[in-house]
Amino acid sequence: MKCCKCNVEMVEKKTTFDYLGHEASYPVLRCPVCGQAYVPEELAAGKIADVEKLLEEK
Numbered sequence: 001m002k003c004c005k006c007n008v009e010m011v012e013k014k015t016t017f018d019y020l021g022h023e024a025s026y027p028v029l030r031c032p033v034c035g036q037a038y039v040p041e042e043l044a045a046g047k048i049a050d051v052e053k054l055l056e057e058k
């Protein structure tokens with residue numbers, strides 16, 4: 001996976017997401033030059049669905 005802007009190899013980096021006051025960290029691919037993160041759509045959608053489920057259970 002390469003950054004489409006810089007054409008350099010993206011590196012996996014742990015990134016903290018803040019979703020409705022809940023913090024969760026996941027490793028995502030980021031460009032070391034411009035910092036653009038690549039989050040696969042299904043991952044983002046899946047994780048947000050998980051958090052929503054968690055909120056419903058509480």
Ligand SMILES: [Zn+2]
Nearest residue numbers: 003006031034
């Ligand atoms: Zn870049």
